[in-house]
Amino acid sequence: MLLSLMLITLALSKKNNPISPQKMQNTQSDDNGSETLDVSAEEEGIELLKEWYDKMKGFLPEDMITFEIAARGQEEFYEVIDVIPSTIKGAWFLGSSNSKDMDFTIYDPMQNVVFERKSKKEAFFSIEANYQGAYIFAFKNNKVMSGHTITFTYNSGNSTNTILKTEHLTPVENNLLEIQKNIKDFQVDNQFAQLRQETHFKTVASANTNVFWFSLIESVGVIAVTAWQIYYIKKLLDNRRVL
Known part of the structure; x- marks a missing residue:
């Protein structure tokens, strides 16, 4: 489901910012840097797809939640890992804005940062849980005036699909x-x-x-x-x- 949403988002971004061959030729001859941003967005979309296939292969959402986070607000989610080692996979994306103003951090039970993304609108993660205890998924909205709607999904690796054989x-x-x-x-x-x-x-x-x-x-x-x-x-x- 998340992959479909990601593909739709990428398709809409391409539709809103189409790049024609003529425009790309003008980019090569133009030094104003405006078209470079479009090419970077295209490359970022390709990188996201590559990251999805590399990290999220076989991903089955254990839970999915959509929640609101206020301006300058923070939200934290906890997942207790009992079986180690386990692989925690997941993804999130902003459903209310295209601006990159969301910080996302994962802490292990020792309060060490095991994953971090700054000023993003979406991200995938795949980490190895080597400690038993509560892992913290922290979201921080850097927007000053407006809140965001976030869709968050994950799999802790403790489901029967992963553990039971x-x-x-x-x-x-x-x-x-x-x-x-x-x-x-x-x-x-x-x-x-x-x-x-x-x-x-x-x-x-x-x-x-x-x-x-x-x-x-x-x-x-x-x-x-x-x-x-x-x-x-x-x-x-x-x-x-x-x-």
């Missing part, structure tokens, strides 16, 4: 497969336990039903025998009265 992922993959196997075993055991519980419940329910019917029949039998005994005793008593 196949041999690092293999143990993790094996652990995940082992966890998956354990989960499946637990699921199967749980299903068997549920089936055993359901079977036990059906057995208990069937036994309760049998006990209920047996108790009912037993109760009816007891009632019937009791009624017959009462009837028989009453009949014996009636026969004695007749005698």
Whole structure:
């Protein structure tokens, strides 16, 4: 994305300041120095492209932010590096002006300056982080009357794309497969336990039903025998009265 923006910026600068062959011939014969600035701008654009391809090859933005910085203001960003050595890559550019009035400095955890650009409107950086700790990205606006909008992107080299490799992922993959196997075993055991519980419940329910019917029949039998005994005793008593 940043490369596209850079190319668009360069294209617009070429459009606003075109250099024709005739004009370049006049430059060679003219000593006023005005056209030399245009040639310098063209050379600067070529240098930026070369710097991009040299330093930013394989660059994947870890984060991108657009922020405002006031006139004579300063902004600082911090990135903690835990894995060393790491390569910190990034870029920034002014989105609100073409003037070169922004200072950019990178400090390591020992407060040493590891990268610095003075009075620039854009810059690329690629540094080696050899110390663990907080790296500081400092922006300073030298403009007295107006602020700027800055787009800043970087990659600290601690992302999975840089650090993790196949041999690092293999143990993790094996652990995940082992966890998956354990989960499946637990699921199967749980299903068997549920089936055993359901079977036990059906057995208990069937036994309760049998006990209920047996108790009912037993109760009816007891009632019937009791009624017959009462009837028989009453009949014996009636026969004695007749005698």
